[in-house]
Amino acid sequence: MKHQITIKDIAVKLGLSTSTVSRALKDHPDISPKTRVAVKELASLLGYRPNRIALNLRNNSTRTIGLIIPEIEHYFFSAIINGIEEVAYKNDYSVMVFQSNESYKREVINTQAVLTNRVDGVLVSFSKETRDFSHFQRLIDNEIPVVFFDRVTEELQADQVVADDYQGAFIAVNHLIEKGCKRIAHFAAPQSLAIGRSRLSGYHDALLKHDIAYNPALVVLADTFDSSKKAAHDILRNADRPDGFFAVNDMSAIAIIKAAVELGLKVPQDVKVVGFENSKSSALIEPELTSVDQFGFELGREACLQLLRRLKEDEDISEFKPVKKVIKTKLVVRGST
Template identity: 45%
Template sequence: MKSGLVTIKDLARELNISASTVSRALKNHPDISAETKRAVNELAEKMNYQPNAVALSLKQRRSNTIGVIIPEIVHYFFSSVISGIEDVAYDAGFNVIICQSNERFEREVANAKTLLASRVDGVLVSISKETTSYKHLHNFANNNVPMVFYDRIVPDLIADQVIIDDFDASYRATKHLIDSGRERIVHLGGPMSLLIGKQRKEGYLKALAEAGIAVDEDLILESDSFEKARMAIMKLINQKKKFDGVFATNDLTAIGAMQTIQKKGYKIPDEIAVVGFSDGRFSGITDPTLTSVDQHGYEMGTIATQMLLKRITAEVDDYPFETKVLNANLIVRGSSLI
């Protein structure tokens, strides 16, 4: 027998019966005798026969597969989202194809083309830092493929979405630093091309304004990675810029800041307090432990998938699009408590 996946024709050849008989036996058709069904199923199991998913999807007009475009799988928040997605999809009988953009626009476009070519029933999308053009995402709607955004959304593209209140979460994180006596607070932010970057900065600015603290633009830096944070904090210290608090747009950025602060001889939180964002697995094992905003990644993944499956299985497609806003919690730990 030729190498490769076993087909219905292979089973038919081995049993010396027609392919249509094999097909009906596998589907437990009443016109097929019990003896033939038994023989077909035993051989199918012996030869490890698997149905052709592509052929079935063409026939049934559904692949029972959803696609996911994710910026970074290694990021704890996004890995938590994936866990939520897969749990809901698995329970509903759906497979998941995960594509990583690695924060690059070109790869995100390639991901979108791959998922369309794979005939997925729907997609879950969180855009990359570089994404400012959205034609590849409009292509899903043009091909009647439902889409749900999670965390990072496209404001002008109408679709279901699951987000947290980034503005409020950042406001409360910054206010926490102010309430602990900090007045010179560094904001290590994300790119302003992303709505979450803008909203986290705006929440930070609101907290300063409410407390009557003047804004120092030198303390607001686009720095959203471990290495960028180390360089940013080192630059501020070398320039002798005074600061007593740091609010970072994610935990790895906060940890990069913490390491540099400590390396330069400053005590956390006595001299400089630090707050992160995402409450990842590292936040509880830093020294001191890291105060952080819990984004509820797993919950976001489950809700986004439930919304997508509802859209996929709906008998009508004209019901209103939904936006679910999750409340983020500030988890206070040693990096900001004196």
């Protein structure tokens, strides 16, 4: 990088001290109008921009937010990043992105990276592998505000922003029942994730409400396209195949539709399918997918706003009360049900 114009350059050229220049630039009342004008003119002439790093050092703040996320290349997460960046931008913060790629080990390294980069706060959605949270505890111990979103844990004293997974699952399954489904399967996420548990629980309670017995055989661990396609093939070949599916995400739901079509079944006549996410893809497939919108953009916004709130607070850690923000979900009904 070229030599950047510093306050000293301006000071030397005008025969002033750096302190005077500094004060002139920020309209300090002590500085005479003449000096102030001269300094400002020269500053803009030279294209002076304050060195943020020097300020960072002095203020012990970087106006930077660290974002640790499983994978960017996934509609839901990219929508979240979009929301986060939007709020950060409006509040003059920058966002540093770190992917864990669903790897616990890499996630630990990511937490070290946000520490070295001295970000002011961190937004986290942890990996599927993560069971131990001490690397996040380390951030909290350093009094770096951490807000978890989507993938959260009760094991840490930290803010959470999540979609209302339980409610979303409940309305989805309720919808299937109202559409006449009697035998509803659930393709679930790992039960180590709260979203996995909440969605299963919503599924369970919606069945109960309609006096349908909960049948563990109809709950399958399958949250990717490939695993879901395979599982759907298997389960749909049974004589007593399900007439409805509630999938933990859209990819899984789409895989189910594809499997059903491949087996000569008609969607929604023979099998109805509901996804979770309301991704762009849900409107593209045929039939279009009924899905629970979990408002990723909103979720990102809220998570970032909550973090900014923490950053503004006088952090009296002894009085810390974690906040849990739940974003209501909404069923978007389309052709698959």
